[in-house]
Amino acid sequence: MWTRKAAFTFTGGIALILIGMMISNNQMMILGLALIAFIVVNSWISGHGDVEVQRTLSADNLYKGDDLYVELLITNRSNRKTQLLEVYDNIPHEMKLRSGLNQMRLNLSPGESARIRYVLRCPLRGHYSIGPVSLRSRNTFNLGVEEMFVDHHSDIVIFPQIKEVEEAFLRSRTPKMYTGATTLRTPGQGSEFYSLREYVPGDPFKNINWKAYARTGELMVNEKCRDAVTDLYLLIDSRDIARIGTVLKNPLEMSTVSAASLAAFFLKRRDSVALGIYGEKLSYLPPDTGDKQYFKILSALAGVSAKGEMPLQAVTNSLSGRFSRGSPVFVISSCEGDGTVPAAVRDLVGRGHEVTVLSPSSIDFERLVSRIPRMSYEVLKLERQNRLTTLAGSGAQVIDWMPDMDLSQALMQVRGY
């Protein structure tokens, strides 16, 4: 593609030739021809973008707000110089360039390499892709520009932030939260002895009970009791209405942060955590423990977006049969625009679950972006208060979570209802 300079030179050349013809001025015509010849000759000595690009990231997964270190290695694999080559690494606009630059102008000799280093801050959770690498080569006098790209992508997942949840805040009505539930007497990963069984290939040697082997002459292994205290169910509301507020402060963001924090807290205690996300459709992660489950939960929460209008009642109808009896259920929802919440909560309570409704105050999030008339705001708040009171009356523990309130602080309200 010609640059503006080239277009001017060409138009000027043509004009000089024509005017030269008009006034029979050979010098002018020769000057015009020279300008056009200059463009033609210049187009022969263009650069190229035949380079190899390799990107290295400091991590594949990060938590929201963390820094990502990126290094781009560009190598000229061809046998001629690149001339003036602009390299630009396309990064998602949701990421902030903290230091360094994601672009560079190079002139690489054959086989020569150059590195671009920069640091990104990732203020939003989600699944992102860095790349492709755009290249722009210019010829010597900047008369022609050619753009191309190297289709090299690096995927990265930004998890929701994990807030510290103090155990004290979760001790509400019982000395230790949910200790009322019995230890799960099922075999699995844990520390407590469950039973002795015959060795099967694949069992780790460290589990072999040598005393039993000496006694019976057959290889026996110790089976451990599953170390979970209880199964915890987290239900996240990701309906369209959950995006009320700003991109950084809205009920859905609060919900993902709280769900990730609660999951981290309970998984650390070797509890099993299940996750249900409902909005456009219901996605469900069955209860499990360990780092793998933690990673699954964080990945699922990273990709949540506000869509759809699925009611909570539909979720509980679908899932309540799969919930372990008596296990606690956390419903994280603003409860806005869903008339089925009281019935669903009542149903869960009726099934013996200890239900906690963590409700980000959508009215107050809306107030961040919209000027709500004072009287309307008060009435909306009253209505919300009524809704939460109804839920509390249904037997759930209800937490009214204001936008400027920490999760730990919000959890303290459990006692208030």
Add this chain to the structure above:
Amino acid sequence: MVEWRDINYRRFGLQAAFWSVMLVLLLMILSNFVNLSNTNQLSAYDDDWNDMSAFRQDIKDMGVETRSLVSSPLLLADIEDPRNTTYVVAGVERDTLSLPQFDDDGFITIASDDGYSPSEIEAIVTFVENGGTAIILEDYGFAGTIAEAFGVRYNGYQLFDTTYVPELNFNYVWMCVQTTPCSMNGSQIDTDSLSTHERWADTSSALSAHPCAIADGQVVSLEDSGVCSHHWADGEIAYNGTYRVLLNNITALELIPNSDNPLPELAIRAVTSNEASIDVNGDGKLVVSAVQSEETPDLYGRFNLTVEACAKSTCNPDDGGRVFFVADGSPLINAIYDYSGFAEGEYGPTDTEIPANDNRKWALDIIAEAMMTSIQEDGLEPSENAMVIFDESRHPQNAVLADSYNTIYFLLVYFTGEGLAMLVLFLILFISFEAVLIRKKDPDNWRHVFSIIYYGFGDANRYPYYSKVEKIRQVFLSKVRNQNGLTREEFHAMSARELVALINDPTLAKFAIEPSKYSLEQTVSIVKRVKAWGRR
């Protein structure tokens, strides 16, 4: 995969229609300019019997450079040495492209049916005024405007004369280049009626006589005979001032009285016999009388066949430009000009026998006079810059796309030679520069833009609804019900008295039970009370 319903038929149809129209237009234009048929004639660059290659070859053999002009006579303005240049127009076969231009009065006009545009005529006149020589060989074609610029008019009707060649047909007419008419003696020209060229053969006037006539009798070798080589015989220049020129399908020339002629000296060099007639109505019959009338529309008498327009009476090329007008376009075609070669089949097999004629001598004498050097030491050699230009711009070309090329070349010359076109071209150039300045953008510099501030989401439409009294009442009653742990059924079953007692606030009780109008201040006050209610 693209679904059929996703295809925008309307857009597709519009696109198809647009490109169809464009294709039809293109084909129409091409059909006008692409000429694959071999219908061209009178071209100095083709060697058919009706072309003029023999004449061009003779000129080249003289040592004179020949050129073709395929675009427009506007280029004659760029000739550096018009004195030594001869411009030959032979049988104009087509009209010029009718493009807008300024006329003599400065108004914009569109030239049409004139063969040559006013600018081209002006270029030819300027060329001649600057000392150039022009030979206009034309009959019924488009070169009339050139003649009119010099006070001569082509009659445009076919002329019949008694001096025709009976072995061929009445279209072949003899033209004797002399002041008096010649006549026939049987099938031959009566030699007694022949005389010599009035100017060329009159050696008493050295300025007006033909240089070969002056050199008559001069002993020279053939190599040194230069432009008079066609008069060379037996080791000397043997000039003969008698010219029997054979014409084909001729018309007549008229002098326009009181015309504003750039070359004031007009001389009639050849005439028909006194028994010539012109078929004015073109019906093929000659009905003539002394006076032209409806019954006798055709003309009878003596007509002009050749007119010479010169700047001075001497008609010397050193004294100014000259134009030769001949009332026929074909005296120089190979069949007549090189009759012996034609008879030998050099231009294709033929049964026609063209009689011997002086066409070659006459044509080369015009060239010799125009091209001969004025430097005494150079003898009979042509001048250093001698050049003959054949106007091929009005002959269709039989090479593929040659006409298109000529047209483009013509447009180029037109836009750089014609005043109005130059003005338009200046405007186009100016607009082009502006367009480049405005439209042509360099690619944007790459820059990372961190952008997560997106529009907040909220439903402002519901705010007025939440300030309505009915909604406030509904919210308040829900609060009363919730606060007292009542089901909907229990609450609806309550009497008004019980509800008033439950509310225990006369203002709110009245608000809950008696629907009435409330001012804004009252509503605000009610909301405050509702908010405070239950905290007690």
